[in-house]
Amino acid sequence: MTTTDHLGTYRSKARAFLETHAGQYGWEARRNLSLAEEVALAKRWQGVKAANGYAAITWPKEFGGAGGTELEKIIFSTEEAQFGFPAGLLAITLGMPVPMMLHHATPEQKQRYVPPAVRGEEMWCQLFSEPGAGSDLAAARLRARRDGDDWLLDGQKTWTSYAQFCDFGILVARTDPDAPKHKGLTFFFVDMKAPGVTVRPIKLLHQHEDVNEVFFDNVRIPDANRLGAVNDGFRMAILTLMMERYVAAASDDGPPLQALIDLANARKLRGRPAIEDGRVRAAIAHAYATQRGLSAIHERALEELTAGREPGAEGSIHKLAAARERHAMATLALDLMGPSGVAYDSHAKTRTDYMMSWIDGPTLRIAGGTDEMLLNTIAERILGLPQDHRPDKAPR
Amino acid sequence: MALSYTADQEQIRNEARRFLEDTFESEKQRELLRSRGNYDSALWKACIDMGWTGAGVPEDHGGLGLSALEVCIIAEECGRVVAAIPFLAPTYAASMALREFGSEKQRSELLPRIATGDATFALAVFEDEDGLPEAPLTTFQDNRLTGRKIAVAGGGAASHAIVHASNAIVLVDLTASGVKRETADTIDNTRCAADINFDGAPAQTLNASDAYAAALRLIAVQATIAAFEQIGGAEGAMDRAREYANTREAFGQLIGKFQAIKHRVAEMYVTIELARGNALRAAASLNSGAADFVAQAGAARLAASHAFEFSVAHAIQTHGAIGVTWEHDLHLFLRRARALALECGARPFWEDVIVEALQRGRA
Numbered sequence: 001m002t003t004t005d006h007l008g009t010y011r012s013k014a015r016a017f018l019e020t021h022a023g024q025y026g027w028e029a030r031r032n033l034s035l036a037e038e039v040a041l042a043k044r045w046q047g048v049k050a051a052n053g054y055a056a057i058t059w060p061k062e063f064g065g066a067g068g069t070e071l072e073k074i075i076f077s078t079e080e081a082q083f084g085f086p087a088g089l090l091a092i093t094l095g096m097p098v099p100m101m102l103h104h105a106t107p108e109q110k111q112r113y114v115p116p117a118v119r120g121e122e123m124w125c126q127l128f129s130e131p132g133a134g135s136d137l138a139a140a141r142l143r144a145r146r147d148g149d150d151w152l153l154d155g156q157k158t159w160t161s162y163a164q165f166c167d168f169g170i171l172v173a174r175t176d177p178d179a180p181k182h183k184g185l186t187f188f189f190v191d192m193k194a195p196g197v198t199v200r201p202i203k204l205l206h207q208h209e210d211v212n213e214v215f216f217d218n219v220r221i222p223d224a225n226r227l228g229a230v231n232d233g234f235r236m237a238i239l240t241l242m243m244e245r246y247v248a249a250a251s252d253d254g255p256p257l258q259a260l261i262d263l264a265n266a267r268k269l270r271g272r273p274a275i276e277d278g279r280v281r282a283a284i285a286h287a288y289a290t291q292r293g294l295s296a297i298h299e300r301a302l303e304e305l306t307a308g309r310e311p312g313a314e315g316s317i318h319k320l321a322a323a324r325e326r327h328a329m330a331t332l333a334l335d336l337m338g339p340s341g342v343a344y345d346s347h348a349k350t351r352t353d354y355m356m357s358w359i360d361g362p363t364l365r366i367a368g369g370t371d372e373m374l375l376n377t378i379a380e381r382i383l384g385l386p387q388d389h390r391p392d393k394a395p396r
Numbered sequence: 397m398a399l400s401y402t403a404d405q406e407q408i409r410n411e412a413r414r415f416l417e418d419t420f421e422s423e424k425q426r427e428l429l430r431s432r433g434n435y436d437s438a439l440w441k442a443c444i445d446m447g448w449t450g451a452g453v454p455e456d457h458g459g460l461g462l463s464a465l466e467v468c469i470i471a472e473e474c475g476r477v478v479a480a481i482p483f484l485a486p487t488y489a490a491s492m493a494l495r496e497f498g499s500e501k502q503r504s505e506l507l508p509r510i511a512t513g514d515a516t517f518a519l520a521v522f523e524d525e526d527g528l529p530e531a532p533l534t535t536f537q538d539n540r541l542t543g544r545k546i547a548v549a550g551g552g553a554a555s556h557a558i559v560h561a562s563n564a565i566v567l568v569d570l571t572a573s574g575v576k577r578e579t580a581d582t583i584d585n586t587r588c589a590a591d592i593n594f595d596g597a598p599a600q601t602l603n604a605s606d607a608y609a610a611a612l613r614l615i616a617v618q619a620t621i622a623a624f625e626q627i628g629g630a631e632g633a634m635d636r637a638r639e640y641a642n643t644r645e646a647f648g649q650l651i652g653k654f655q656a657i658k659h660r661v662a663e664m665y666v667t668i669e670l671a672r673g674n675a676l677r678a679a680a681s682l683n684s685g686a687a688d689f690v691a692q693a694g695a696a697r698l699a700a701s702h703a704f705e706f707s708v709a710h711a712i713q714t715h716g717a718i719g720v721t722w723e724h725d726l727h728l729f730l731r732r733a734r735a736l737a738l739e740c741g742a743r744p745f746w747e748d749v750i751v752e753a754l755q756r757g758r759a
């Protein structure tokens with residue numbers, strides 16, 4: 001069987017599997033759920049996937065993975081996104097923290113931590129950002145002090161996605177305050193239920209409590225919770241961020257273009273169908289070009305992967321362009337609804353509701369790296385432009 | 397659907413790039429801009445010797461029988477050096493027209509001449525500013541063509557034209573009697589554009605049952621290849637900006653360290669990659685005969701026009717005053733970007749094509 005045949009079969013099998021579970025875990029099932037209920041649903045769904053060989057598709061079987069290929073994973077997640085399964089809630093867990101464990105923890109630790117995460121029993125968060133350290137990750141100040149065989153953590157993290165539901169987290173802490181800032185950090189993982197850890201949800205502008213402040217008050221962790229060498233945490237953090245070299249970001253899209261066309265057919269502008277209006281047509285045509293362009297970029301990246309080559313900047317391009325386009329489409333859709341466009345349902349999903357898609361736009365453009373940071377990445381890593389003037393990197 | 401190039405295709409690209417970089421003289425380009433209706437005949441002849449005109453012609457008619465994608469790859473390289481040869485895209489569209497709608501006789505007469513570069517084509521479909529007319533004023537009767545087509549790229553020098561008439565798609569020998577061409581001074585004189593008057597010019601019909609649909613398809617083919625030319629141009633402009641940002645200093649540092657500059661270049665790259673995705677998809681749809689081809693060509697056209705114009709504008713800004721001099725190459729790109737954006741249907745036209753295809757479920 002050729003690769004293409006194999007992947008075709010894989011896709012249809014995955015689709016059949018997804019179809020049988022869509023009713024119980026897809027769009028409809030998620031309507032009107034609270035975030036906590038959605039997280040619970042996501043964990044159960046992960047369990048179902050694990051039982052059927054669709055969880056952690058590329059990971060070794062001994063850790064609960066499916067021992068499959070990168071392409072199978074991308075095919076599965078693309079199909080999964082069509083049905084609105086709540087996979088995004090575990091995207092961080094399975095995207096960065098647990099892969100870091102898989103790569104850098106001891107064999108015993110891997111055996112302890114990886115399989116439960118794969119089965120959706122335990123959730124992980126990524127505690128990198130702090131009030132004074134977002135884009136500038138190396139500015140992290142949370143202290144870790146050596147105390148015999150242990151470390152004591154003191155300080156604060158923030159913007160931690162889903163921390164209120166998590167069992168464990170990875171973090172960078174300052175272990176040498178006297179070293180230049182990029183050199184004094186160390187990478188750990190922590191038990192989120194340990195004494196001294198306080199998690200406080202932060203309400204975002206759409207009233208969802210996706211992110212949290214996390215306080216560490218003399219939190220004791222064993223040195224065995226350290227990943228990588230002491231004071232090598234910045235490099236480890238960058239490795240974490242590069243973990244998912246190519247993420248198929250198909251799931252962060254707003255309502256499909258067809259919904260906008262239906263809306264433009266149904267609504268009127270000064271007595272005429274809105275779809276006949278040039279402004280509307282221009283916007284639809286441009287959205288079409290952007291979406292088709294992005295999906296072609298995605299498809300080409302898959303071909304590169306199949307051919308054993310490394311894809312390039314696809315992830316950055318996708319996040320930058322998709323967020324902008326989504327915002328433009330949602331704005332137009334709300335305009336077409338006229339005064340009634342202001343209606344707001346805080347349970348609505350970005351994929352099915354224009355107001356939610358619109359209001360989520362700015363958040364999307366900040367979470368996981370701002371537009372400016374993405375442009376820096378493209379300019380420096382791909383186009384070979386010089387790095388920003390960085391006084392913080394100069395030797396003291 | 398293959399969107400990445402094979403090793404053979406990479407080979408074609410490398411050869412084309414090397415050849416064009418060696419041949420390109422921007423001085424000559426500037427010279428051609430000074431008067432109307434020009435193209436680089438020596439370069440075109442060299443392209444023929446490279447076998448490019450035969451690329452899209454089937455082997456049994458003396459060509460290389462390559463797919464649209466190979467022609468696209470060559471077009472991209474031509475765009476990169478703003479090559480003054482306006483015939484590649486319309487000639488490929490014409491060979492496509494002959495293959496799809498031509499009689500055996502028309503095919504065996506003309507395809508070999510296309511392959512040897514003896515026949516060059518223009519696509520004459522526009523009559524006014526309103527895009528492709530559903531009911532063109534140009535008429536075809538008793539094997540005679542009468543009417544006027546405007547701003548035909550390459551029309552000043554092509555030997556033949558494919559013309560969209562009120563009831564037919566026809567083939568005209570532009571050197572025959574009854575054909576009068578008027579070249580005009582244009583923003584990019586190297587596109588050799590002309591208005592063409594047909595006054596009872598002898599013409600032959602091509603066997604297309606729906607003339608409008610056929611004409612739309614043909615400009616979509618031309619637009620697909622042009623999109624690659626635009627992407628090449630956009631990259632040419634981006635490369636210049638990148639190079640300048642990496643060498644020019646101001647305030648004691650490379651200007652590339654200023655994000656206002658660096659982000660411009662990154663944004664160029666994003667527009668170019670979006671355009672490339674669309675263009676590769678359009679070429680693949682063309683090759684596979686997919687139903688969404690016309691809409692996809694429209695998307696390629698919108699994205700590529702944007703990428704080229706955006707990249708040039710920002711490349712010029714990146715250069716400061718040197719970028720707006722006659723001596724600097726960037727205005728060659730600026731001119732070409734606008735000319736290509738208008739040449740096979742302007743933006744509003746393609747926006748309508750896309751929306752109508754989406755409404756009919758053919759996108």
Ligand SMILES: Cc1cc2nc3c(=O)[nH]c(=O)nc-3n(C[C@H](O)[C@H](O)[C@H](O)COP(=O)(O)OP(=O)(O)OC[C@H]3O[C@@H](n4cnc5c(N)ncnc54)[C@H](O)[C@@H]3O)c2cc1C
Nearest residue numbers: 126127128129133134135136159160161367368369370372
């Ligand atoms: C919904 C959501 C979920 C998140 N989840 C997590 C999580 O799970 N774990 C985690 O660790 N973090 C998380 N974050 C934090 C996120 O990574 C940061 O918010 C982001 O990196 C930006 O940092 P900041 O908010 O501190 O803004 P700042 O870094 O202070 O940026 C402020 C402004 O300055 C600009 N800026 C900063 N540096 C530069 C520069 N070098 N060049 C140009 N402009 C610059 C930025 O683009 C921005 O416009 C999340 C954020 C959101 C919104």
